[in-house]
Each structure stands twice: as structure tokens, then as C-alpha cells.
Amino acid sequence: MSEEKTPRVEIQPELCKGCELCISQCPKKVLELGKDLNHMGYNFATYKGDGCIGCGVCFYACPEPGTIRVYKKIRGDK
Amino acid sequence: MENLDNTIGKPQSFYDTFERKPGKDKQIVHYCPGCGHGRIHKLIAEALDSLEMADETVFVSPVGCSVFGYYYFDTGNIQAAHGRAPAVGTGVARANKKGYVISYQGDGDLAAIGTAEIIHAANRGENMTVIFVNNGIYGMTGGQMAPTSLEGQKTATSPYGRDIADMGAPIRMSEIIAKLDAPVYVERVSVSDFKNINKAKKAIHTALKAQKDRKGFTFVEVLSACPEGWKLSPVDAIKRLQDVMETYYPLGQYKNELETRPTKAEPLPRPSDKDIMTALGVGDKAAIINVTDTFVKNFKEQRVRISGFGGQGVLLAGTTLGNLAMHHELAVTWLPSYGPEMRGGTANCHVMINNSVVGTPVVDKPNVLIAMNGPSLDEFENTVEAGGTIFVNSSIVDKKVKRTDVKAVYVPMTNIAEDAGIKKAANMVAVAAYLSYSKAMDLNSLIDLLKVNFKKKELVDANIKVIHAAKEYVEKNCM
Structure with missing residues (x-):
């Protein structure tokens, strides 16, 4: 369960158009553009896997409605 | 998908799937990579979620890139002729007094062909919220000059740059709308960086809340990037949005009479x-x-x-x-x-x-x-x-x-x-x-x-x- 409580970001690779706005606006610089292409032919953004603070900046930076989901830090949890 | 308390994800006022085209891409919007429309759509959907207004709202889509609003918003939907969204919205607002209206328009739609409709809907103080997306260009038709294009801006129809002596100065709609008596809330925001996106979120929420409280006409101008039309990468387009657009179009509240203004008065009864x-x-x-x-x-x-x-x-x-x-x-x-x-x-x-x-x-x-x-x-x-x-x-x-x-x-x-x-x-x-x-x-x-x-x-x-x-x-x- 402790893993569930860690802030993190999920990016759906097949729903990403590779605009890089999430990457450029992430305050912790924990997102990067992958080398692989998705079915639309875009390089898609991925989470480096560590360092996300669950701030949600990337969600609002992303122009797609449901590509990014951010798991925030649960209150009271360290 | 339901948003748990500890997650930030797709708001519920969007449809689960977007049935615009056959094929499997039913979770993404049709906008180009880096387009501001998607960001603004999310802010509207979040506000509709938190105010619980979606079921009573009619979203009026314009002509322009955002013409397909009805594929995305799980609200009532109408698509209006070019520039006529506030007129159509007026009809909806008056016929359905228990409902809400969002007129979502671009700058070509609102500030050019629809100038008459927006001015008079605002002047009548219709109980509706206008979201005015200003990217200073005609995006859908391939990047032609709009009334809002900036001085010197090169577009398909101003290849030497916009010449003010010839084509007039870029029109500032928020300032114009705020000068009218009836509107209760007018604000210009920008979906550039997180700070400004947050302000935009608040402004859209405030405008919709005011409509819910039957205060009358609310207007939110949202400066937005059009990477394709501006011929810039999405990241550079955001830079231009901040450095150039936000300079000519100052952000801020141009009118806020929500505290002092009573609920919009009912008009005199019509003859039976x-x-x-x-x-x-x-x-x-x-x-x-x-x-x-x-x-x-x-x-x-x-x-x-x-x-x-x-x-x-x-x-x-x-x-x-x-x-x-x-x-x-x-x-x-x-x-x-x-x-x-x-x-x-x-x-x-x-x-x-x-x-x-x-x-x-x-x-x-x-x-x-x-x-x-x-x-x-x-x-x-x-x-x-x-x-x-x-x-x-x-x-x-x-x-x-x-x-x-x-x-x-x-x-x-x-x-x-x-x-x-x-x-x-x-x-x-x-x-x-x-x-x-x-x-x-x-x-x-x-x-x-x-x-x-x-x-x-x-x-x-x-x-x-x-x-x-x-x-x-x-x-x-x-x-």
C-alpha cells in the first residue's frame, strides 16, 4: 500500500501527442520524451519513475483531457 | 472515470469516449499538439464538476477549431452558425430559465463576424457565460489574420505583418465588454504557465458560479496558444503567449460587480x-x-x-x-x-x-x-x-x-x-x-x-x- 501513497504521475502513451508542454512545465523535471513512437506516430512523454511531488502542473499543462493522471500525496502521510 | 480524492485526472463533465470518428482514438481531442483549447476545455469541465452544473448546462459551440465541443462535453450541446453563439445562447437562456449556457467562441468567431451578437448579448446582460478564446489568429482555416492579430504579425493574409495604418489595431474585447453596463464579471486570463492556468481556472469557476447565482452576463477572455497557426513548437508558442500576447493583452479583472449586483431582474411579463x-x-x-x-x-x-x-x-x-x-x-x-x-x-x-x-x-x-x-x-x-x-x-x-x-x-x-x-x-x-x-x-x-x-x-x-x-x-x- 505504501506504493499507492507515493505521489506519481501516469501518462497514457497512446493518448499523447508529444507536445512536450508537460515536460517543459514540470517543476521537478521528472518527465521526459521517450524514444519510442505511439500508434499515432508521436514520441510520447514518460515519467522518469522518481521525484514526482504530485503537484498536478503537468495535468493542467497537457491539452488532452485524460492523458495524464496525477496521484497526489495523501494528507498526513510522510 | 471517477476522480478519487487523491488524484487529478479527466473531469467527469467530459464524455467517457469521444465518438467523433470511427477507429480507436476515442480518448483524445481533435486539436493539434500543444493547442490551448484542450487546456481550457479541462478547466471548464472541472468547474462544471465542482459546481455540479453539467446536467443543466447547454454548451454552445462556435465555428472554428472548437466546433466539435459537442463531442467532448457531457452537457446539452448546440453548434451555432459563425459568430452567432451568443444569439443562440440567448434563446437557450430565455427558453430554459432553470438552465445554464456556455458560449464558447474563438477570436475570429467572436471579435470579427460575431461582433454584433456578442456586444448585444452582453449589453442585454443575458444570464450566460462567454468563454472567449483569443489566440490572435484564424486557426482552423489555416492561420489568417484575425482582428486580434498583433501589430506586425505575419499571417497567411498579412504576409508583410499586420499594418495598423491599414488594418486597424488589435481589438481588445474584454475592455470593450467591460465598458458596457450590464456585464457583471469580465476577466482576461491566459493558459500559459501554471500560475496563470490556475487564475484561469478560478476565473472560469467564478463566472460559472455567478451564472448559477443568476447574476447575469459573465465574460472570460482566455489567451491561448496556437502552435500550428503561429508556426512555432508548442513550447515556443507558450513563450510567445507569455512574452508577446500577455503584454499587448493585459491580464486581470476588468469588471467584477458580483458583490454589489443583485440577482438579475426578471423582465416584465410578456403579453399572453x-x-x-x-x-x-x-x-x-x-x-x-x-x-x-x-x-x-x-x-x-x-x-x-x-x-x-x-x-x-x-x-x-x-x-x-x-x-x-x-x-x-x-x-x-x-x-x-x-x-x-x-x-x-x-x-x-x-x-x-x-x-x-x-x-x-x-x-x-x-x-x-x-x-x-x-x-x-x-x-x-x-x-x-x-x-x-x-x-x-x-x-x-x-x-x-x-x-x-x-x-x-x-x-x-x-x-x-x-x-x-x-x-x-x-x-x-x-x-x-x-x-x-x-x-x-x-x-x-x-x-x-x-x-x-x-x-x-x-x-x-x-x-x-x-x-x-x-x-x-x-x-x-x-x-
């Missing part, structure tokens, strides 16, 4: 139908024909197409039929279709008649076709529903109806009219022949209607003669 009837001197019942409830209940929908040369009175035949239907307390629409010439062209009209509510006024599958000339028969014969009836003006049309699954009734309309003394009344023969044959409505009531509609007695008499002649012909030769 009865008052209008009385004012027109027609008593409390407009219909001149008495019909029974059974007649209305059993009335079979008539989808009539009347077609002929311009000048044959095709359109008048349609309005006559429509008027007659109204006097039978039926629901009716009449839709003319004709060229610019008064005489000599072709004309046709659609008449929809049924006993409750007319949905579309367009008759694309008529069950009654009246062909006053040959080309009309050629054009519309195949559109008639199987089992329908085609009335042919056999004075002019030599051809026979080719189809065997429809009834064909040949009436020498022009000759009958001529013999009765008014050649121009072939249209009246057509209407009378149709009523005599189909018995959809009482033919005698057509005569009653003429007596009311025509002021000259000799004209009434002549037309009555025409109607009787048509009836006799049909009963003798066609039944």
Missing part, C-alpha cells in the same frame, strides 16, 4: 397569446375552423413538397396549405427554396404538417409531391416515400410517373385554372386537387380561409370557382 389575439381583433381563438380533438389526434403526418417554375405560385401554394393546417390546430412548418430571380427560375417548398410537434422542417422524403412542371417530376420523383402520392400538372408535363410503388394523380392544373378564369391560379388547383384526393383536411375550410385571406370579393369568387372545378375534375377522373 390571448392578449395578442385580442389586440389583433381576432378574439381569443385565432383558428377560423372548428376541429375536433379526434381529427387532430388521428391526423397522419403530411410531408409535402411542391415544386415548379418560379411564378407558378409554388411558394404561395405552400403557405396556403400551411395556413390551412394552422387553422386546423395542427403543427406546421413551411420552408421555401428558390433562386434569386422573381420569375422564370425554379422554386419549391417544403411543408411539414403533423398533429404535435414538427422536428425538422426539411422534407427530404415527401409522402406528397406536387410537380407543377417536368423538371420537378424528374428531380423529386425518386425522393417520394413508397405508398406516397404524386400530383402531376398534366397541362405542362407530358411524362408519366415511372415508379409503380407510389400513386400518380394527373390533373391539368393550368388548364383548369384557365377555364375557370384565372390562369395564375394553377397553384390553387394543385392545393384543391391534393385536398380533394387525400382528404387530409376539409376542402370547404380552404374556401373559408380564402374568404378571410383575400380582401377582394371578386378574387374570392374566382378562386372558389377554381377550387370547385379542381374538386370536380379529381372526383370524376382520379378517384
Whole structure:
């Protein structure tokens, strides 16, 4: 369960158009553009896997409605 | 998908799947990579979620890139003609006083072709929220200059840059709208960095909340990037948004009277139908024909197409039929279709008649076709529903109806009219022949209607003669 409580970001690779706005606006610089292409032919953004603070900046930076989901830090949890 | 307390994800006011195109991409919007529309859509959807307004909201999509709003927002949806979203929104807001309206418009839509609509909707203080997306360019059509394009900005239609001496200065809509008396809340925001996106989120929330509180007209201008139109990468487009757009278009609240303004007043009551009837001197019942409830209940929908040369009175035949239907307390629409010439062209009209509510006024599958000339028969014969009836003006049309699954009734309309003394009344023969044959409505009531509609007695008499002649012909030769 402790893993569930860690802030993190999920990016759906097949729903990403590779605009890089999430990457450029992430305050912790924990997102990067992958080398692989998705079915639309875009390089898609991925989470480096560590360092996300669950701030949600990337969600609002992303122009797609449901590509990014951010798991925030649960209150009271360290 | 439900948003758990600890996650930030797709708001619920979006549809789960976007059914715009066949294929598997049903989770993404149609906008280009890095487009500001998607960001703004999310802020609206979040505000609708938190204010619980989605089920009562009608989202009016404009013409422009955001034309497909109705594929995304799980609200009521209408798509308006270019620039007319505030006018359509006015209709929705007034007809549905318990609902809410979002008029979502781009700068080409709102600040150019729709200038009149936005100014007057704002000036009337309609209870609606306008989200004005300003990216300073016509995005959908390929990056032409908009009224909001900046000085020196090179676009497809200003290749040397916008010259203010020639093309005027970029128009600042928030400032203009805020100067009007009625609007209660006007703010300009920008979806550039997180700080500004947050302000945009708050502004959209405030505007929608004000609408929910029935405060009146609210306007949020959102500066937004158009990477494709600006020919920049999405990241560079955001830089331009911050460095250039936000400089010319200062962000901030231009009007906020939410604290001081009471709920928008109800307008004075409108005259009732009865008052209008009385004012027109027609008593409390407009219909001149008495019909029974059974007649209305059993009335079979008539989808009539009347077609002929311009000048044959095709359109008048349609309005006559429509008027007659109204006097039978039926629901009716009449839709003319004709060229610019008064005489000599072709004309046709659609008449929809049924006993409750007319949905579309367009008759694309008529069950009654009246062909006053040959080309009309050629054009519309195949559109008639199987089992329908085609009335042919056999004075002019030599051809026979080719189809065997429809009834064909040949009436020498022009000759009958001529013999009765008014050649121009072939249209009246057509209407009378149709009523005599189909018995959809009482033919005698057509005569009653003429007596009311025509002021000259000799004209009434002549037309009555025409109607009787048509009836006799049909009963003798066609039944």
C-alpha cells in the first residue's frame, strides 16, 4: 500500500501527442520524451519513475483531457 | 472515470469516449499538439464538476477549431452558425430559465463576424457565460489574420505583418465588454504557465458560479496558444503567449460587480397569446375552423413538397396549405427554396404538417409531391416515400410517373385554372386537387380561409370557382 501513497504521475502513451508542454512545465523535471513512437506516430512523454511531488502542473499543462493522471500525496502521510 | 480524492485526472463533465470518428482514438481531442483549447476545455469541465452544473448546462459551440465541443462535453450541446453563439445562447437562456449556457467562441468567431451578437448579448446582460478564446489568429482555416492579430504579425493574409495604418489595431474585447453596463464579471486570463492556468481556472469557476447565482452576463477572455497557426513548437508558442500576447493583452479583472449586483431582474411579463389575439381583433381563438380533438389526434403526418417554375405560385401554394393546417390546430412548418430571380427560375417548398410537434422542417422524403412542371417530376420523383402520392400538372408535363410503388394523380392544373378564369391560379388547383384526393383536411375550410385571406370579393369568387372545378375534375377522373 505504501506504493499507492507515493505521489506519481501516469501518462497514457497512446493518448499523447508529444507536445512536450508537460515536460517543459514540470517543476521537478521528472518527465521526459521517450524514444519510442505511439500508434499515432508521436514520441510520447514518460515519467522518469522518481521525484514526482504530485503537484498536478503537468495535468493542467497537457491539452488532452485524460492523458495524464496525477496521484497526489495523501494528507498526513510522510 | 471517477476522480478519487487523491488524484487529478479527466473531469467527469467530459464524455467517457469521444465518438467523433470511427477507429480507436476515442480518448483524445481533435486539436493539434500543444493547442490551448484542450487546456481550457479541462478547466471548464472541472468547474462544471465542482459546481455540479453539467446536467443543466447547454454548451454552445462556435465555428472554428472548437466546433466539435459537442463531442467532448457531457452537457446539452448546440453548434451555432459563425459568430452567432451568443444569439443562440440567448434563446437557450430565455427558453430554459432553470438552465445554464456556455458560449464558447474563438477570436475570429467572436471579435470579427460575431461582433454584433456578442456586444448585444452582453449589453442585454443575458444570464450566460462567454468563454472567449483569443489566440490572435484564424486557426482552423489555416492561420489568417484575425482582428486580434498583433501589430506586425505575419499571417497567411498579412504576409508583410499586420499594418495598423491599414488594418486597424488589435481589438481588445474584454475592455470593450467591460465598458458596457450590464456585464457583471469580465476577466482576461491566459493558459500559459501554471500560475496563470490556475487564475484561469478560478476565473472560469467564478463566472460559472455567478451564472448559477443568476447574476447575469459573465465574460472570460482566455489567451491561448496556437502552435500550428503561429508556426512555432508548442513550447515556443507558450513563450510567445507569455512574452508577446500577455503584454499587448493585459491580464486581470476588468469588471467584477458580483458583490454589489443583485440577482438579475426578471423582465416584465410578456403579453399572453390571448392578449395578442385580442389586440389583433381576432378574439381569443385565432383558428377560423372548428376541429375536433379526434381529427387532430388521428391526423397522419403530411410531408409535402411542391415544386415548379418560379411564378407558378409554388411558394404561395405552400403557405396556403400551411395556413390551412394552422387553422386546423395542427403543427406546421413551411420552408421555401428558390433562386434569386422573381420569375422564370425554379422554386419549391417544403411543408411539414403533423398533429404535435414538427422536428425538422426539411422534407427530404415527401409522402406528397406536387410537380407543377417536368423538371420537378424528374428531380423529386425518386425522393417520394413508397405508398406516397404524386400530383402531376398534366397541362405542362407530358411524362408519366415511372415508379409503380407510389400513386400518380394527373390533373391539368393550368388548364383548369384557365377555364375557370384565372390562369395564375394553377397553384390553387394543385392545393384543391391534393385536398380533394387525400382528404387530409376539409376542402370547404380552404374556401373559408380564402374568404378571410383575400380582401377582394371578386378574387374570392374566382378562386372558389377554381377550387370547385379542381374538386370536380379529381372526383370524376382520379378517384
